Each structure stands twice: as structure tokens, then as C-alpha cells.
Amino acid sequence: MKKRVLALGTAACLVLGSLTGCGFTGSTGSPTTGEASQGTAPSESVSDKTDAAGSGDQVLSVYANAEIKTLVQWAASDNQSSMVNNNAFEGLLRLDENHEAQPALAESFDVSDDKLTYTFHLREGLQWSNGTPLTAKDFVFSWLKQMSAEATNGYSFIMTDYIVNGAEYNEGKVSGEEVGVKAVDDKTFQVTLKAPTPYFSRLTVLCQFFPLNEEYVTSKGDQYGLSAENMIYCGPYVITSYDPAVGATLKKNEKYWDAANVKIENAQVRVMKDGSAALNAYLANELSQVNLDSSNVAAYQSDPEFSSxxxxxxxxxxxxxxxxxxxxxxxxxxxxxxxxxxxxxxxxxxxxxxxxxxxxxxxxxxxxxxxxxxxxxxxxxxxxxxxxxxxxxxxxxxxxxxxxxxxxxxxxxxxxxxxxxxxxxxxxxxxxxxxxxxxxxxxxxxxxxxxxxxxxxxxxxxxxxxxxxxxxxxxxxxxxxxxxxxxxxxxxxxxxxxxxxxxxxxxxxxxxxxxxxxxxxxxxxxxxxxATLTKSNVKGLINHPFGPDVEFKYAYFE
CATH class of the missing domain: 3.10.105.10 (Dipeptide-binding Protein; Domain 3)
Structure with a gap:
């Protein structure tokens, strides 16, 4: 096996919250609330930088400690891009609150007796955010893209190591028709493996396995993924704005198959590289969760908002x-x-x-x-x-x-x-x-x-x-x-x-x-x-120990 470029289970420094400028109504239960002005000023409100919500709405806001380098699926390899894409897209399966892979775009799948062929059955009525039907062909296109020499994220191996003729396709030795991915019909996607792989279905929760619409991606050419307007989505949220150095704003995707169970309407990812500023923002009630440096753990370990x-x-x-x-x-x-x-x-x-x-x-x-x-x-x-x-x-x-x-x-x-x-x-x-x-x-x-x-x-x-x-x-x-x-x-x-x-x-x-x-x-x-501090009004926000880092889908405000 080659040395991986990135381990997806490697968690980014992500912090969540509701912004003061967007009507934060979180708990002020931390005994040290109000000390933010001592030494460092609270971080600025970014409510003027987002169109995610109007005044008075609650916004789930997370921060990343590095830029969101790209949202192009076959180019993204950083944790920040993975986290944003995971909330705007979805795969055949999705990790649930207990980090178990559950049916997502696929409502079920079958495995052949020799454990080499996986047949995924897509849900009825799946749509992209622009109303285009989502079909098995979207998985074939996306997976071939990830296995091709065009993929620049260093993650072709996550498919080519397992799928029949995947490595040969990457090397230009065979055509896409000879690779073990097939759209049997619009609702049936079939994958053939080189060898039995008990964890293969769990791999499909990773961003590299999300579908892409060939007609749309091709129409955008080299502009695909450079802005929110040049993408369509199939996950719980759609991206409404994106700037690598500033962050991304998201709103609920009404065309998502499980939209009825997505409780938070608006979300945001802010790029914040200063951990001290983030802690001060938390203490000023601008964020609802913050990661603590080890030097701060002792001071907050008995706080009811502390967890690790x-x-x-x-x-x-x-x-x-x-x-x-x-x-x-x-x-x-x-x-x-x-x-x-x-x-x-x-x-x-x-x-x-x-x-x-x-x-x-x-x-x-x-x-x-x-x-x-x-x-x-x-x-x-x-x-x-x-x-x-x-x-x-x-x-x-x-x-x-x-x-x-x-x-x-x-x-x-x-x-x-x-x-x-x-x-x-x-x-x-x-x-x-x-x-x-x-x-x-x-x-x-x-x-x-x-x-x-x-x-x-x-x-x-x-x-x-x-x-x-x-x-x-x-x-x-x-x-x-x-x-x-x-x-x-x-x-x-x-x-x-x-x-x-x-x-x-x-x-x-x-x-x-x-x-x-x-x-x-x-x-x-x-x-x-x-180790984190979390305001009491944010519930159901899931941080996975592997794969996509943060799930907005199950979160809600109490």
C-alpha cells in the first residue's frame, strides 16, 4: 500500500456556534462568561458576510482552523473541504449518530454469495438541488472520475485498490466500460470487487464516493466548484456562498430526500486560524462550541459545558x-x-x-x-x-x-x-x-x-x-x-x-x-x-471519529 496523502479520520479543529449578529440564544452558563474582553477582543461578527439567514434566525456556525482549499470532489483532500462537502452531498450510505453506516441515497443493497458484487438500490424520486433526477449513472460518472488520472486528491487508491480494473483504468490501460461499476438501470448501481472486502459498504460514506451529475459538471468545465453557483447538491444542505479564506454558508436543501428530518435551516463554516480568538468568541457567546488547548483544560474540566x-x-x-x-x-x-x-x-x-x-x-x-x-x-x-x-x-x-x-x-x-x-x-x-x-x-x-x-x-x-x-x-x-x-x-x-x-x-x-x-x-x-466546551442549546451535533468530521444533519437548537 502506498503512503496516504491524507487520513480522512484525522479531525480538523472545528468549532460550532450561533452568531451574536444572527440572534444567538444559547446558554450563558459558563462561569467565566464575560471575561472575553480581558486581553483579546471578541472575534468580529460575520453576519454581514453571510446570506444564510436574516436577523433573528439561529445559525449553526462551525469554524475551521485552515482554509477550505477546494470543493471539487476529485481534488479535495483536506478535512475542511471534506466537512463542507459531507453536509452538501451524500453517498449511498451515511454515518448516523452512533457512527454506523446507514442507508442514505441507497435505500438498500445486496451482496452476492461470493461477496464480490454489491448491488445498491437507490431511493425513489431522488433529485439534485436544481431539480434534475439523480440516477445510478451519477455514481458511475463520479467513481470513474475519482479512479481516473484526473483525480488530484491522492485518493484514487480508495477505489482502485478494491474495484475490478480500477487500477488499470487509472493507468489508462482499460476503458471505463471495463471497470467494475455499472448502472443496471436508473435506480440500480452495481459494483464488482477484486476480493471480498467486509468494510466496503462503509467506505461509501467518504466524500470520494459521492455522486456527480455528468451533464452539469461537464457544462461548467474548469469553473465547476469554484463558487457556490457552479455546483448542484444532493445532501442535507446547499452551499449559498463560498470563499476559501473566509468560509462557506449553507441552507437546508428542500429537495433532499430526508429534508423533513433536517431541523436546522441555516449553517455556516468560518475560517478562524487563531484558537485563542475562538475561545474568546465562545466566552462572548458568539460560538456554541470550542476546542480547548491542553493548557486550558484544567481551568474548564469541571465546567458542565466541558466534554472530551x-x-x-x-x-x-x-x-x-x-x-x-x-x-x-x-x-x-x-x-x-x-x-x-x-x-x-x-x-x-x-x-x-x-x-x-x-x-x-x-x-x-x-x-x-x-x-x-x-x-x-x-x-x-x-x-x-x-x-x-x-x-x-x-x-x-x-x-x-x-x-x-x-x-x-x-x-x-x-x-x-x-x-x-x-x-x-x-x-x-x-x-x-x-x-x-x-x-x-x-x-x-x-x-x-x-x-x-x-x-x-x-x-x-x-x-x-x-x-x-x-x-x-x-x-x-x-x-x-x-x-x-x-x-x-x-x-x-x-x-x-x-x-x-x-x-x-x-x-x-x-x-x-x-x-x-x-x-x-x-x-x-x-x-x-x-476537549471541548459546548453551549447547552446545541444538541445532536455529531463529530465522527473517522470519515467525514462533522454532521449538521442531526443537529438542532433546544
């Missing part, structure tokens, strides 16, 4: 087996066992992150009765006494006491985690390590060029299945530690084609144990989380 959650994203230490020191398994095991992850998440991060006891994140699907993590247990125990023994044995095998250098990103959170690891290894192994801080690009280049000892890195889930993590270590790249293990590769390759769900799960469980516990190729640290 863990995401499907794992931060871990990647050891390079090409390095003569890290090629020693005892050294790797010593480092992993010397780190107290519980203290790391509670005292250092304090933002809703959870200690990692394995690579696959907490809550990810395992069986019908238990999560993957519950089944596979703790593969990364903290045991300083044993860690010291492994360290001494490793040094004896190397014939020296090595100096370790940890490569890390230059963001404040990663640097704080690195400093904590440095102190843990000093306390529990009696060693001093060097922290090598680089920009993300420079760190990636060092890892790609196999010029590191061990590094802090992360992976966020593209979909709700352990394979989204475990298949990364099958190609032996330097970025993944130059790990080459035939047993591991066989487990992953067999799991890809196994039709028995129980047998497939067992293969993946074995693979994680081999990677983390037996070979100690990675040392999981924590599953990233977020």
Missing part, C-alpha cells in the same frame, strides 16, 4: 530496522515498556486523548459483540523494571550503551510528548536521549530516505476496520521502519481475500500482535482526543 473524546487516530513511535541500534529487539522493547502512557494522556496532554495499548484505536470495529481493541487487549504494557532488564540485555548484545535520537515534528503538542518521553527514558532506563525537531516536510523526507533512528508519527483511520492501520507495514518502506516479515504479509494478504469474517478477524488480531508485541516494530503512545 478520543478519535480513531494513533500516535506512535516508529523504529527503523535499518539502524543498527534499533535493529536490536531488546532495545526497542525497552523503549516501549519504559513509557507510562497513562500519565502522558492525563497529565501532559489532558485533552481527551487515551493511552494506546495497541496500534488499532479504541472503539474500532472487531466483532458483533466486542471492539477490536477489547479482543486483542494490551500489547504495549508499561513495566519499568522489565524495561531496564531489556535495555541492559540489548546494550550487552550491542557491546555498547548507545545514544538514542528521537525525530519529531515541530508542533507544540509533539514537542511536549517528546520531552515527556525523554524524561521517562531517563527515569526508567537511566539514559539521556537527543530530540531532533524538524518541520513535517523535513521529518517526512528523513523517514522516507531512511535517515533516522526512531520517530514520532501518527495514522488516522480512513474507515472503521483494523485493516486501515495494519496494511501499512506490508511494503517494507523506510517510512514504516523497513519492516519485512513474510508471516505478517501472509496474514494481511490472506485477510484481504478471506470470506469468513471470524477467520479474517483472527488474522488481523495475529498481525497486530506480531507487529506490536512480538516484533516491536512500533510503540503505540496514545489515541488523539479533543
Amino acid at each position: 473524546k478520543s478519535e480513531f487516530r494513533t500516535e506512535y513511535l516508529q523504529f527503523s530496522l535499518s539502524n543498527p541500534v534499533m535493529a536490536n529487539k531488546n532495545i526497542r522493547r525497552a523503549v516501549s515498556m519504559a513509557i507510562d502512557r497513562e500519565t502522558l494522556t492525563k497529565a501532559i496532554l489532558a485533552d481527551g486523548s487515551a493511552p494506546s495499548v495497541g496500534l488499532v484505536a479504541e472503539g474500532m470495529f472487531g466483532s458483533e459483540s466486542k471492539t477490536f481493541r477489547e479482543i486483542n487487549g494490551n500489547l504495549s504494557p508499561f513495566n519499568p523494571e522489565e524495561a531496564k532488564k531489556y535495555w541492559e540485555e540489548g546494550c550487552k548484545e550491542l557491546g555498547q550503551t548507545p545514544t538514542l535520537t528521537l525525530l519529531v515534528r515541530d508542533d507544540s503538542v509533539t514537542k511536549a510528548v517528546a520531552t515527556y518521553i525523554q524524561s521517562e527514558l531517563n527515569k526508567n532506563l537511566g539514559i539521556d536521549i537527543v530530540i531532533d525537531t524538524k518541520t513535517v516536510q523535513a521529518r517526512n523526507e528523513l523517514m522516507d530516505n531512511d535517515n533516522y533512528m526512531f520517530a514520532s508519527t501518527a495514522w488516522g483511520a480512513d474507515y472503521d476496520d483494523a485493516m486501515t492501520y495494519l496494511d501499512l507495514w506490508t511494503n517494507g518502506t523506510p517510512y514504516r521502519g523497513s519492516y519485512k516479515n513474510e508471516t505478517y504479509n501472509k496474514l494481511i494478504n490472506d485477510a484481504r481475500v478471506e470470506t469468513d469474517d471470524t477467520k479474517r478477524l483472527d488474522m488481523l488480531l495475529q498481525a497486530e500482535k506480531l507487529l506490536v508485541d512480538e516484533d516491536v516494530i512500533v510503540a503505540p503512545l496514545y489515541h488523539r482526543g479533543s
Whole structure:
């Protein structure tokens, strides 16, 4: 598998609210409300920048900490674009309030006995926002677009890895008619896979799988997606204005098949890059939810408006087996066992992150009765006494006491985690390590060029299945530690084609144990989380731990 450009489960910094200028009626229950004027002025009202609602209307407003680079589906790869598109479009299935994939544009689907053919049955009367009928041909056009060389979002693999002749189409070797996507009739869309893929239906909640109307997109040419007027929509909302640097406004899509259950009429995405300004806006009752930096968590942890959650994203230490020191398994095991992850998440991060006891994140699907993590247990125990023994044995095998250098990103959170690891290894192994801080690009280049000892890195889930993590270590790249293990590769390759769900799960469980516990190729640290304050009048606003970040559809004002 190739190194992904973006993990869709990686959550953007998104904050929600009703604007003061648009008739905010939220709770003022925060005991610190009114302190916003101390130090930093409240953020300006943007009610003059939106046509989403008139005076007195309630607007669900979210903020993104980076620009919304593009809304063109086959070009978008950032979280902000994904979040906007997810609320203006919809796929065959949609994640519900419990993060489960439920029927959306498709009312049902069938899977063939060999688990290779999926037949999706579209709902009656589906329409685009301009009144044009939405048919199975819109999925064929969109999916071929995403699988083609025209796609510039780095996400062609999310289809070509699975769909018959998808990779060949991307390379220009076959025509679209030979790819395993077919409109049987206007209401029936059929997909043929290369191998059984139990999580395939759940992939269709991702923005890359949303339909596009060929006639409309073609008529707009290179202007498609550059403005709200040059797009048509099939989701709960339509976009009424869009500026990459300012944000987007949305209003309820009356032609949406489930419009009766969309309760909020108007929504807005604001681009706000300053987290401190966002917190002040919350305290001034301009926003109804705000993400907290770890430095602010202690001050608000007992506030009734406080909450925290863990995401499907794992931060871990990647050891390079090409390095003569890290090629020693005892050294790797010593480092992993010397780190107290519980203290790391509670005292250092304090933002809703959870200690990692394995690579696959907490809550990810395992069986019908238990999560993957519950089944596979703790593969990364903290045991300083044993860690010291492994360290001494490793040094004896190397014939020296090595100096370790940890490569890390230059963001404040990663640097704080690195400093904590440095102190843990000093306390529990009696060693001093060097922290090598680089920009993300420079760190990636060092890892790609196999010029590191061990590094802090992360992976966020593209979909709700352990394979989204475990298949990364099958190609032996330097970025993944130059790990080459035939047993591991066989487990992953067999799991890809196994039709028995129980047998497939067992293969993946074995693979994680081999990677983390037996070979100690990675040392999981924590599953990233977020801590928020939320005004009491906003209900039903869903933040998914993977896939599209934020759902407006289920939200309402109380």
C-alpha cells in the first residue's frame, strides 16, 4: 500500500456556534462568561458576510482552523473541504449518530454469495438541488472520475485498490466500460470487487464516493466548484456562498430526500486560524462550541459545558530496522515498556486523548459483540523494571550503551510528548536521549530516505476496520521502519481475500500482535482526543471519529 496523502479520520479543529449578529440564544452558563474582553477582543461578527439567514434566525456556525482549499470532489483532500462537502452531498450510505453506516441515497443493497458484487438500490424520486433526477449513472460518472488520472486528491487508491480494473483504468490501460461499476438501470448501481472486502459498504460514506451529475459538471468545465453557483447538491444542505479564506454558508436543501428530518435551516463554516480568538468568541457567546488547548483544560474540566473524546487516530513511535541500534529487539522493547502512557494522556496532554495499548484505536470495529481493541487487549504494557532488564540485555548484545535520537515534528503538542518521553527514558532506563525537531516536510523526507533512528508519527483511520492501520507495514518502506516479515504479509494478504469474517478477524488480531508485541516494530503512545466546551442549546451535533468530521444533519437548537 502506498503512503496516504491524507487520513480522512484525522479531525480538523472545528468549532460550532450561533452568531451574536444572527440572534444567538444559547446558554450563558459558563462561569467565566464575560471575561472575553480581558486581553483579546471578541472575534468580529460575520453576519454581514453571510446570506444564510436574516436577523433573528439561529445559525449553526462551525469554524475551521485552515482554509477550505477546494470543493471539487476529485481534488479535495483536506478535512475542511471534506466537512463542507459531507453536509452538501451524500453517498449511498451515511454515518448516523452512533457512527454506523446507514442507508442514505441507497435505500438498500445486496451482496452476492461470493461477496464480490454489491448491488445498491437507490431511493425513489431522488433529485439534485436544481431539480434534475439523480440516477445510478451519477455514481458511475463520479467513481470513474475519482479512479481516473484526473483525480488530484491522492485518493484514487480508495477505489482502485478494491474495484475490478480500477487500477488499470487509472493507468489508462482499460476503458471505463471495463471497470467494475455499472448502472443496471436508473435506480440500480452495481459494483464488482477484486476480493471480498467486509468494510466496503462503509467506505461509501467518504466524500470520494459521492455522486456527480455528468451533464452539469461537464457544462461548467474548469469553473465547476469554484463558487457556490457552479455546483448542484444532493445532501442535507446547499452551499449559498463560498470563499476559501473566509468560509462557506449553507441552507437546508428542500429537495433532499430526508429534508423533513433536517431541523436546522441555516449553517455556516468560518475560517478562524487563531484558537485563542475562538475561545474568546465562545466566552462572548458568539460560538456554541470550542476546542480547548491542553493548557486550558484544567481551568474548564469541571465546567458542565466541558466534554472530551478520543478519535480513531494513533500516535506512535516508529523504529527503523535499518539502524543498527534499533535493529536490536531488546532495545526497542525497552523503549516501549519504559513509557507510562497513562500519565502522558492525563497529565501532559489532558485533552481527551487515551493511552494506546495497541496500534488499532479504541472503539474500532472487531466483532458483533466486542471492539477490536477489547479482543486483542494490551500489547504495549508499561513495566519499568522489565524495561531496564531489556535495555541492559540489548546494550550487552550491542557491546555498547548507545545514544538514542528521537525525530519529531515541530508542533507544540509533539514537542511536549517528546520531552515527556525523554524524561521517562531517563527515569526508567537511566539514559539521556537527543530530540531532533524538524518541520513535517523535513521529518517526512528523513523517514522516507531512511535517515533516522526512531520517530514520532501518527495514522488516522480512513474507515472503521483494523485493516486501515495494519496494511501499512506490508511494503517494507523506510517510512514504516523497513519492516519485512513474510508471516505478517501472509496474514494481511490472506485477510484481504478471506470470506469468513471470524477467520479474517483472527488474522488481523495475529498481525497486530506480531507487529506490536512480538516484533516491536512500533510503540503505540496514545489515541488523539479533543476537549471541548459546548453551549447547552446545541444538541445532536455529531463529530465522527473517522470519515467525514462533522454532521449538521442531526443537529438542532433546544
